[in-house]
Structure formats: structure tokens, C-alpha cells
Amino acid sequence: MSDLEFFGHVIDGEEVPSVDGATFEVWNPWTQKVWATAAEGGPEDAARAVASSRRAFDEGPWPRMGRAERAAAIHRLADLMEERADDLAVLDTTNMAKPLAQAQHDVSRSIWNFRFFADHQRDHCGEVYPMDSGHHSYSEYGPAGVVAAISPWNFPLMMASWKIAPAIAWGNTCIIKPSEDTPASVTLLGRLAVQAGFPPGVLNVLNGHGAPAGSSLVADDRVDRVTFTGSSTTGKAVMASAASNLAPVSLELGGKGANIVFDDADLDNAVHWAVEASFRNSGQICLAGSRLFVASAVYDEFMDRFVAAAEALTIGDPFDPKTRFSSLASKRHFEKVSAYVDGIGLDGGKILTGGADDEGRWLMRPTVVTDLPLTAPAYCEEIFGPVCVVNRFESEEEVVRLANDTRYGLNAMLFTENLSRAHRVASRLRAGTVWVNCFFIRDLRTPFGGIGDSGVGREGGNFSREFFTEPKAIVMQIQR
Numbered sequence: 019m020s021d022l023e024f025f026g027h028v029i030d031g032e033e034v035p036s037v038d039g040a041t042f043e044v045w046n047p048w049t050q051k052v053w054a055t056a057a058e059g060g061p062e063d064a065a066r067a068v069a070s071s072r073r074a075f076d077e078g079p080w081p082r083m084g085r086a087e088r089a090a091a092i093h094r095l096a097d098l099m100e101e102r103a104d105d106l107a108v109l110d111t112t113n114m115a116k117p118l119a120q121a122q123h124d125v126s127r128s129i130w131n132f133r134f135f136a137d138h139q140r141d142h143c144g145e146v147y148p149m150d151s152g153h154h155s156y157s158e159y160g161p162a163g164v165v166a167a168i169s170p171w172n173f174p175l176m177m178a179s180w181k182i183a184p185a186i187a188w189g190n191t192c193i194i195k196p197s198e199d200t201p202a203s204v205t206l207l208g209r210l211a212v213q214a215g216f217p218p219g220v221l222n223v224l225n226g227h228g229a230p231a232g233s234s235l236v237a238d239d240r241v242d243r244v245t246f247t248g249s250s251t252t253g254k255a256v257m258a259s260a261a262s263n264l265a266p267v268s269l270e271l272g273g274k275g276a277n278i279v280f281d282d283a284d285l286d287n288a289v290h291w292a293v294e295a296s297f298r299n300s301g302q303i304c305l306a307g308s309r310l311f312v313a314s315a316v317y318d319e320f321m322d323r324f325v326a327a328a329e330a331l332t333i334g335d336p337f338d339p340k341t342r343f344s345s346l347a348s349k350r351h352f353e354k355v356s357a358y359v360d361g362i363g364l365d366g367g368k369i370l371t372g373g374a375d376d377e378g379r380w381l382m383r384p385t386v387v388t389d390l391p392l393t394a395p396a397y398c399e400e401i402f403g404p405v406c407v408v409n410r411f412e413s414e415e416e417v418v419r420l421a422n423d424t425r426y427g428l429n430a431m432l433f434t435e436n437l438s439r440a441h442r443v444a445s446r447l448r449a450g451t452v453w454v455n456c457f458f459i460r461d462l463r464t465p466f467g468g469i470g471d472s473g474v475g476r477e478g479g480n481f482s483r484e485f486f487t488e489p490k491a492i493v494m495q496i497q498r
């Protein structure tokens with residue numbers, strides 16, 4: 019065990035083990051071996067982390083610092099992340115079998131998240147409203163306090179950075195609890211924050227399982243905001259727990275995105291993005307286009323090309339530069355995805371390509387399914403794996419109805435060269451984000467979040483500002 023890496027908690031400016039010394043194993047899902055251990059946070063560790071962040075907020079310099087100084091500190095962290103970008107990417111790849119090039123892309127986006135919010139809080143810090151009555155009203159966005167952030171394993175660093183960056187940029191202090199499946203890169207981020215000279219407690223990392231580490235954080239009445247990304251089931255539990263303290267929550271939850279290919283689509287482009295939306299990150303993307311609807315007129319041609327492209331993805335070792343697709347993030351997750359795939363045939367569905375790996379790896383090959391009843395679990399529920407269920411449609415009216423017939427509403431994609439149709443359909447889709455002729459492009463100024471079981475609230479730009487601050491109105495008499 020001594021030759022394994024160890025990921026402790028980062029609390030109050032130092033890396034520490036759990037109070038009771040408990041640890042858990044960290045797996046490499048590609049090699050199917052334990053490669054590290056991490057501190058198993060319990061209620062006492064969570065309480066310590068919250069006490070530290072509370073102190074940093076109530077008494078420390080961070081919330082009182084000038085905006086430029088705070089921005090500079092966050093840019094310093096981003097600089098250190100750039101210096102250690104290779105290590106951050108290697109940790110995510112080792113920890114969850116994400117192909118290295120994709121992990122490198124995630125690290126770049128994570129760095130950008132910090133830089134964006136560092137600058138955003140300087141440039142969008144208030145509004146002035148001159149009033150006809152001879153008064154001036156202006157707004158002030160003061161930090162909310164201590165933020166508990168809980169993140170999933172599919173984009174270990176990037177999902178955490180979406181939460182930490184706006185939280186600390188707006189002057190809050192933050193405790194991040196990464197997923198127990200992927201503690202590595204976020205722990206390194208916590209170490210880098212110490213190295214960047216962040217005051218103790220501004221960014222604490224608490225490792226451990228959902229319960230008790232995450233649940234203790236959320237239930238703590240010294241926490242002022244809870245931001246959570248994960249499954250819809252856990253999100254509901256998190257919201258219920260935070261409600262007892264009246265702590266506002268932001269929930270980014272599951273999805274079952276519709277991807278619509280109209281008969282006038284540029285098929286090269288549509289096939290390319292259908293493959294990305296279904297199989298990138300082995301389909302472990304909340305934004306996956308896992309329900310694909312193809313216009314009857316182009317169905318046969320599209321499907322031939324889509325299946326061929328899915329089969330052409332290079333599967334293998336996530337560290338091999340040629341690899342585009344690798345194993346799922348854990349044995350537990352492989353078993354969950356396999357159970358859905360096993361049910362497809364029983365429910366009358368046809369697997370055109372894909373299915374479980376036959377070499378004993380925790381790998382589900384890119385899987386394309388047709389003929390599945392619209393009531394089947396694999397059609398209705400989020401599988402969170404590389405399984406794309408395809409249906410054909412005849413009319414715009416029909417496909418909008420099909421696309422919206424879900425309890426999720428995170429995102430949708432549509433492919434058409436008809437401008438009016440693009441606008442018309444985008445507007446009718448019940449989803450937090452609609453991509454037209456593309457996928458996975460994000461501008462951090464825009465709202466991001468979901469409808470229904472996909473979440474509560476929006477983050478991004480001023481939407482993050484509203485969540486992570488206490489907006490205040492100040493009214494001043496100007497004329498007597």
C-alpha cells in the first residue's frame with residue numbers, strides 16, 4: 019500500500035488524512051487495478067472543512083479583498099494549473115479511462131473556467147438605475163458565504179471547476195467534494211490553491227463517499243449555498259437536506275438528450291456530431307444525444323454512415339494517442355450500463371452494433387439500438403453509457419413531440435440547413451441548451467442548466483453571479 023499514491027483532504031491550507039485515519043481504494047478502470055488511496059471523509063472531517071471555510075469567510079481577507087487582487091490570485095492558480103496541465107490530465111485518464119486527448123481538452127477548459135470567472139466578477143459587479151423620483155438605485159453583489167460543491171466522476175476536474183471558479187471569484191469560500199471514484203485531479207487542484215497562496219479555507223477539498231462526506235456537508239447549517247452536479251436521484255436528496263437550512267441549491271442533473279437530424283441536414287456534419295454526442299467520454303456525458311431521431315427520407319443513408327463511424331472508433335488504452343474510446347469509469351458503472359443493454363433485446367429492441375466487450379474489460383462498445391418501444395427503460399432512462407437509441411420520424415411536429423416527451427430537459431441538438439426551421443424548432447424544444455448543427459460548445463456567459471429532472475437553476479456568467487451572491491439594492495436620494 020505504501021507504493022500507492024495518497025490523496026488526502028486539503029483543509030485549512032494543508033493536506034491531511036481523515037481524523038480517524040480511514041481511507042478508500044482508488045481504481046484505474048482500464049487496468050482494473052487499485053493505483054491510489056484517498057482519505058475517507060466522515061462527519062468530523064466535513065465539520066472541520068466547513069469550520070475552516072466559515073472562518074475564512076467570516077474573518078479572512080478573501081471576501082474583503084479588492085476585485086483585482088482576487089482576480090490576480092485566481093489567475094495565479096490558473097497559471098499553476100497550466101504548469102501542471104499534463105499531470106492533471108494524466109490523473110483524470112488514470113482515474114476514469116478518459117482518452118488522454120479528451121482529458122487534456124478538459125484541463126484546458128477547466129483553466130479557462132477559472133480565468134473567465136476571475137475577470138467576470140471584476141467586470142459585472144453592479145448596475146445603476148437613475149429614478150424619475152430623484153433617487154438613484156444601484157445593485158451590489160456581495161458574496162453569499164460558504165459554498166458546498168459536490169461533483170461527479172465523468173469530468174472530474176472540469177465539473178468541479180465550473181462550481182469552484184464562480185464561487186470563489188465572487189468572494190465566497192468553498193468546500194469541494196469530488197466523486198469517490200475520481201478524487202485525484204481535484205485533490206491536486208487543492209494543493210495548487212495552497213501553492214498559489216490562497217488564504218487557508220478559501221478552497222478546501224473533502225474526499226470521501228456521498229454519505230457520509232457529501233451528505234454531512236450539505237446538512238451543515240453553516241453552509242450558505244449548495245451546488246451539486248450528479249444524478250437526479252441524489253440531487254433530490256441533496257435538495258431536501260439543504261431545504262432544512264434554507265440553503266439555496268443549484269442542481270445540474272441527468273439528461274436524455276434528443277438529437278434530431280432533418281432531411282436537409284449536412285449529413286457529414288450530422289454523423290460527426292452524432293458520434294461525438296453518443297460516444298465521446300464513452301457516452302458518460304449528461305449532455306449525450308442518447309435519443310437520436312432521423313428523418314425517414316435520409317434514415318437509411320444516415321444509419322449506414324452512423325453505424326460505420328461508430329464501428330470505426332479506435333477502442334483501447336486511454337493513454338494510447340490513437341484511442342478515441344475506452345472503458346467505462348468503474349466496475350459498478352459497467353454493471354449498471356450492462357444491465358440496460360441486457361434489457362434491450364428482452365424489450366424488443368435491436369442492437370445494430372456494439373454490446374459488452376468480450377475480453378472481460380469494463381467496456382461497452384459504441385452501441386446503436388433501433389426498434390425499442392418508447393416505454394422501455396433503455397429508451398426512457400438515463401443510461402450514462404455509449405448507448406444510442408434511434409427512431410425515425412416523418413414530420414417536424416412529430417419529432418418535436420417525441421423530443422419533448424421525457425422527464426429530463428437538459429439539452430437537445432438539431433441538424434438542418436433550413437434557417438427558419440432551426441430557429442422554430444430550437445425555440446420549441448424543452449431543454450436548457452439547444453445546439454444547432456454542433457454539440458458541446460459552451461460560452462460561459464450563457465445560462466447552463468436543465469428543466470424537470472435535469473436540474474434546478476442555471477449557472478454561467480451573470481446566472482452564476484446571482485446564485486453565488488446576495489444581490490442587494492441600495493436606494494439613495496439624489497434630489498431633495
Ligand code: NAD
Pocket residue numbers: 168169170171172177195196197198226227228229231232233234236247248249250252253255256269270271272273303304305400402428468472473
Ligand atoms: P451521483 O449522484 O452518484 O454522485 C454525484 C456526487 O454526489 C458524488 O460526489 C457523490 O459522492 C455525491 N453524493 C452521493 N450521494 C450523496 C448524498 N446523499 N449527499 C451528498 N452528496 C452525495 O452521480 P455520478 O454517478 O457521480 O454522476 C453521474 C450523474 O451526473 C449522471 O446522472 C449525469 O447525468 C450527471 N451529470 C450532470 C451534469 C450536468 O451538468 N447536468 C454534468 C455531469 C454529470
